[in-house]
Amino acid sequence: MSKDLSAALQKLTADAAGKTTRKDKVLSSGKSTNAIPDRVGSAGPAASTGGGIASPLTETNYSDRTYWTDVNITSTDGFITFVHSPIKQMSFTDANGDNVVIDYKSP
Amino acid sequence: MGNKLPVFDKLRMIGQPYHGLWKGGTITLPNSSTKSAPTPANGGVVLVRVPGMPAVTRTTEEATADTAAGREWRNYALLSGGYYGGIGPFYSNIASAHIVFVDAANSRWLMKVTTTLEWSNYMTVALKRIGHLDGTSGGWSSDVNVTIPSTFVASVHSVAVPLIGIAQNTTGREFVLGGCVNGGYANGLLKVTVSGTVNIGASLHGLSFSSEVIDYQDRLNHISSADLVVTGTCINIYSQTWNLKRDSDGFDTGTTYTQTDTYTDGVLSSNGGPPAPPSGYSWIFSSSSWSRSTDKTRETVAGYSALKNVWAGYVEDVLKIYSLEYSDLYTTNVSAVWVSSGGDTGHWEWSGTQVRVRKLISRIGSSVIHEQSETLSNTAFGQSLSSGTYGLTFTAEGMDGYEVHDSTTLAIKCDTDQVIKNGESSSGTSPITYTAKYILPIKPNGNRWASPLMVLCTRTRTSAAPNDYTFATHSVHAPSGTSVTSSIAIQDLFATWHPVLDTLTVDSENVCWF
Numbered sequence: 001m002s003k004d005l006s007a008a009l010q011k012l013t014a015d016a017a018g019k020t021t022r023k024d025k026v027l028s029s030g031k032s033t034n035a036i037p038d039r040v041g042s043a044g045p046a047a048s049t050g051g052g053i054a055s056p057l058t059e060t061n062y063s064d065r066t067y068w069t070d071v072n073i074t075s076t077d078g079f080i081t082f083v084h085s086p087i088k089q090m091s092f093t094d095a096n097g098d099n100v101v102i103d104y105k106s107p
Numbered sequence: 108m109g110n111k112l113p114v115f116d117k118l119r120m121i122g123q124p125y126h127g128l129w130k131g132g133t134i135t136l137p138n139s140s141t142k143s144a145p146t147p148a149n150g151g152v153v154l155v156r157v158p159g160m161p162a163v164t165r166t167t168e169e170a171t172a173d174t175a176a177g178r179e180w181r182n183y184a185l186l187s188g189g190y191y192g193g194i195g196p197f198y199s200n201i202a203s204a205h206i207v208f209v210d211a212a213n214s215r216w217l218m219k220v221t222t223t224l225e226w227s228n229y230m231t232v233a234l235k236r237i238g239h240l241d242g243t244s245g246g247w248s249s250d251v252n253v254t255i256p257s258t259f260v261a262s263v264h265s266v267a268v269p270l271i272g273i274a275q276n277t278t279g280r281e282f283v284l285g286g287c288v289n290g291g292y293a294n295g296l297l298k299v300t301v302s303g304t305v306n307i308g309a310s311l312h313g314l315s316f317s318s319e320v321i322d323y324q325d326r327l328n329h330i331s332s333a334d335l336v337v338t339g340t341c342i343n344i345y346s347q348t349w350n351l352k353r354d355s356d357g358f359d360t361g362t363t364y365t366q367t368d369t370y371t372d373g374v375l376s377s378n379g380g381p382p383a384p385p386s387g388y389s390w391i392f393s394s395s396s397w398s399r400s401t402d403k404t405r406e407t408v409a410g411y412s413a414l415k416n417v418w419a420g421y422v423e424d425v426l427k428i429y430s431l432e433y434s435d436l437y438t439t440n441v442s443a444v445w446v447s448s449g450g451d452t453g454h455w456e457w458s459g460t461q462v463r464v465r466k467l468i469s470r471i472g473s474s475v476i477h478e479q480s481e482t483l484s485n486t487a488f489g490q491s492l493s494s495g496t497y498g499l500t501f502t503a504e505g506m507d508g509y510e511v512h513d514s515t516t517l518a519i520k521c522d523t524d525q526v527i528k529n530g531e532s533s534s535g536t537s538p539i540t541y542t543a544k545y546i547l548p549i550k551p552n553g554n555r556w557a558s559p560l561m562v563l564c565t566r567t568r569t570s571a572a573p574n575d576y577t578f579a580t581h582s583v584h585a586p587s588g589t590s591v592t593s594s595i596a597i598q599d600l601f602a603t604w605h606p607v608l609d610t611l612t613v614d615s616e617n618v619c620w621f
């Protein structure tokens with residue numbers, strides 16, 4: 001059977017030799033443009049759209065800092081107690097004006 | 108709010124690690140280096156212990172670094188001449204007492220006590236937080252009035268005899284106040300006990316106070332007394348012997364009876380006469396005799412004494428009261444002796460000695476620092492008990508004249524100076540030299556910071572110049588019992604005692620343990 005098919009395909013190919021419906025055409029000439037002048041390019045970091053932080057970070061305001069509950073540190077002889085406020089959060093803006101927050105763990 | 112640290116720093120330890128002997132402006136540390144420190148008021152050192160502070164532990168490397176740097180981390184604090192390290196002073200030059208008080212919550216406070224109103228019945232108390240660094244500034248609380256016995260307040264005068272804090276225990280929950288003339292003893296001593304947690308604004312700022320007067324200016328402490336102790340008995344025995352004989356021929360049956368009459372201190376007890384003889388027989392008197400024995404003694408101690416409590420100190424939390432006592436006592440020790448009048452007659456008499464001794468005793472707590480004793484007389488002493496022929500009516504217990512058996516018959520006020528003068532030894536004539544060896548506080552207390560140290564000295568004066576004193580120093584004494592011999596003139600004498608190391612240092616310049 002395949003032998004017959006192969007023979008049939010070969011006859012069709014031979015019969016079609018030199019026959020086509022394509023009409024030869026010639027492309028029109030393109031629009032003329034000016035040459036691109038010489039110039040220097042620049043490139044920078046990619047924009048932080050949900051991803052990177054642009055240096056430097058500038059703290060927004062000292063009063064924006066938040067703190068964990070006060071911790072008492074007492075001298076070895078018990079006479080002096082130093083009350084210390086552990087930092088909890090500091091707020092910044094980056095070079096792109098985006099807000100950056102650093103959260104510190106509770107001591 | 109709070110103290111802000113550089114963000115990434117971690118506080119590992121804080122404290123006051125520089126300890127040693129202060130002299131001439133610096134503390135000498137254990138590594139022999141020196142560190143500047145403020146001039147202490149004197150050598151008085153107060154120990155402050157905040158309850159529950161653990162011993163400091165260091166790694167080998169940390170300890171090596173500490174040793175090299177001269178640091179010692181301790182779990183107790185010292186107030187040295189009124190300073191905590193370089194911080195202070197915790198006193199003022201006005202008539203007030205300053206106590207470092209650790210309340211029930213272990214918060215530290217400076218308690219200021221004043222009493223400027225004579226003949227009132229209260230002291231005024233204010234509090235200020237100390238040792239608490241929280242970025243805020245704190246001042247004195249409002250004054251509160253705490254009731255105290257008016258007898259003590261009468262010992263204090265705002266100008267002449269101002270109030271001073273004499274001593275405190277390690278938490279300041281017990282302390283002793285006194286009225287004090289600069290350089291002299293305390294004129295009155297009041298022990299105060301405080302409890303509770305400070306609550307500024309509440310009644311008495313949340314605290315409870317109680318007080319006990321240990322001594323006061325007008326206390327009646329000069330006593331005349333007499334004590335009598337009689338032991339034993341005097342025994343006279345009269346023995347009579349009868350023989351039982353036959354009436355018809357006088358035959359002696361050999362049966363005898365002895366009647367024994369025993370007089371014990373003149374009181375008769377007897378076994379009675381012979382029993383009724385059998386019919387035809389009679390008891391015939393044979394012989395009699397007296398015998399005597401005694402173990403009777405009598406001791407009387409009579410005279411005068413006065414005790415004055417003059418200062419106070421603490422060893423940790425144990426209060427030591429310092430005192431001077433004078434006594435001038437006749438002690439009579441006699442025994443009963445039989446004085447015969449011939450044959451079996453006679454009477455009992457006392458015979459012995461009477462000694463008069465004058466003493467001046469200095470004590471710290473119950474420990475005698477020095478007892479100056481002078482025997483003024485030692486004489487034979489005898490007194491007839493009675494005039495009865497046989498000495499059977501034993502009476503006249505008080506025939507030596509000391510009839511009083513009460514322990515106090517007369518009490519008057521005797522101040523410290525009078526105690527010392529009453530206890531003086533005397534020698535020579537025209538002029539008479541009076542000497543007294545006793546303890547007195549070290550160095551005047553002009554800055555209102557007390558020292559617990561006493562100087563044992565001899566004071567000499569003469570009848571020609573009775574108010575001109577010369578002093579000779581013998582030793583310095585701490586409340587722990589530690590002492591150091593010294594002959595430094597009292598006006599040039601300085602000393603300091605470390606209340607934990609129990610080290611007593613004496614010098615001719617101001618020194619203080621930090």
